[in-house]
Amino acid sequence: MYDRIEPRGTLAAVRIEDCVAGQPAPERALATVEAALRSETRCAVYSWCTERGQHDDHRSASITVTAPGATVPYVDAWLLSFGPGTELIGFVESDLTPEQARQEAARLRAFADQLEGFADTLGGGR
Structure with a gap:
């Protein structure tokens, strides 16, 4: 069910998987997480930046x-x-x-x- 989260096995992915698995509707929760992650593009200036979308800092x-x-x-x-x-x-x-x-x-x-x-x-x- 969680094979769509990449990279699988990283700490962040494990935390997301654990959170999603505990939801009443895991498939819907996973879809919500995926949509949020894709809703704004990653930083185009620095590969290490965790900010998403338009940002200056x-x-x-x-x-x-x-x-x-x-x-x-x-x-x-x-x-x-x-x-x-x-x-x-x-x-x-x-x-x-x-x-x-x-x-x-x-x-x-x-x-x-x-x-x-x-x-x-x-x-x-x-």
Whole structure:
């Protein structure tokens, strides 16, 4: 029944399939989802942009880190642009250039190493 959703097996497709399967009329629900997905064209400027239809501001899907048991991420990042030549990386509450994002990634790697050192100190070896 759900073979029309592509690419099959991706997290988004699985979520849609689960949602549709729980509806009283799954075939009608699937048709509604398909119509919504096709109703507006994808971004013609950036392949990573998740916005649809006419838009000036561009944003990608987010990557996140959430603490165990929490529902809200404490670290998130995404690509954004306000038009060609203004591409940035949104990071928590900041907008970073690619170089700044690389510097922040290096700081996070160093933090992760120190965090792992704490675990080793307490006997949490691998």
